[in-house]
Amino acid sequence: MILNAATAAARMASAPMMDWTDRHCRYLHRLMSRRVLLYTEMVTAPAILHGDRDRLLAFDPAEHPVALQLGGSDPHELARATRIAADYGYDEINLNIGCPSDRVQSGCFGAVLMEQPDLVADCAAAMIAASPVEVTVKCRIGVDEQEPREVLPRFLETVSGAGIDRFAIHARKAWLQGLSPKQNRDVPPLDYPLVHEMKQVFAHLHLSLNGGVTSLDEVQNHLAAGMDGVMVGRAAYHDPAAILLAADQVIFGEPPSGRCAEQVVHLMLPYIERHLASGGKLGQVTRHMLGLFAGRPGARGWRQVISEAAHRPGAGPEVVEAALSEVMAHAA
Structure with a gap:
C-alpha cells in the first residue's frame, strides 16, 4: 500500500x-x-x-x-x-x-x-x-x-x-x-x-x-x-x-521536539489573541487546555484559575498567564 x-x-x-x-x-x-x-x-x-x-x-x-x-x-x-x-x-x-x-x-x-x-x-x-x-x-x-x-x-x-x-x-x-x-x-x-x-x-x-x-x-x-x-x-x-x-x-522515530507543556502554553497565546480579535471567547480555547499539567504540582491551581476566570467578560491571555504562574511557582 x-x-x-x-x-x-x-x-x-x-x-x-x-x-x-x-x-x-x-x-x-x-x-x-x-x-x-x-x-x-x-x-x-x-x-x-x-x-x-x-x-x-x-x-x-x-x-x-x-x-x-x-x-x-x-x-x-x-x-x-x-x-x-x-x-x-x-x-x-x-x-x-x-x-x-x-x-x-x-x-x-x-x-x-x-x-x-x-x-x-x-x-x-x-x-x-x-x-x-x-x-x-x-x-x-x-x-x-x-x-x-x-x-x-x-x-x-x-x-x-x-x-x-x-x-x-x-x-x-x-x-x-x-x-x-x-x-x-x-x-x-x-x-x-x-x-x-x-x-x-x-x-x-x-x-x-x-x-x-x-x-x-x-x-x-x-x-x-x-x-x-x-x-x-x-x-x-x-x-x-x-x-x-x-x-x-x-511512535514515529523522529528526533524529540524538546517542547514542554509550559512552552506549549506560550505558543498558544498568539492563537488565543487571534481568536479573541475575531470575536471568539477565551473559554472556547482554554477548556481544551485544562489537562496540560495533569499529575504535576500546580495542576490544580492551573485548572482553578482558568475555570474561574476564562468565562468572565473581557477575559484574555492574562488569565492563561496567571494560571501558568501557578505551575511555575511549584516548579521553582
Missing part, C-alpha cells in the same frame, strides 16, 4: 470525539506533535449541506495532517458533503460507523449502520467517487446482540469491497439499547484479540485499533502485535502532554 500523508500519520491518531476535538483542540494538539493524525469531531452530511459551512469545516493550516469525520447514511448526501469538504483541504474523509448517541440512532447513522454493511458500502463508494483524498471508515466490532466474530469480518469484507482500504476499529460493541453514549465508552468489554485477529485475516487492509488506550507503551504494544495504527481518545485529551509530547519520537 502506498502511504499518503494521512495514512502514514495514522500510525498514531487522536480520535474524533464529539464536543471535544474542535479546531481549538486540534491546534493545541498539533503544537504537541507534528506527526499524529488529528480528527475533527463528527459533522453530519445534512449539517454541511444546509448549515454554516465555514463554522463546521474551516481549520487552521497548521493542523495538517487532519481528517474530517462525516456522519450520514444517504450515499447522495454523503457524496455532496464530501465534495464540499474536500475543497477545504482535508487530508482524509472518514465515515462514522461507531457513534452510539441517541441523535445518531434517530438519524440512522453511526454505530447502528453496523447492521447494514451493504448500505455502508454504498455510502463509501459514493464518497470515494466524490473525494480527491482517501476515504476511510471508523466502526465498532458490532452492536447489541450481534456476534462480533461473525459480524466484523463480513463488515470489513463488504465495505472494503467498495474501495475502503483503511479502517479504525473501536474494540467494543455498541449497546444501542440500554446504555448511554458515556456508558458505551466504558461498559462493553474491550476485545483487542478480535481486532488483532482481523489484521491477520485482512492483511491487505490498513487497520487501526481504538478504545481504552491510555499510554504510549500501549500504543507500541498494539503496533508490535501487528496493528497498522492506534487511535488514542480520552487520554490524549485529558493528559495531552503525556500522550502527545513524546509521540513523534516514541
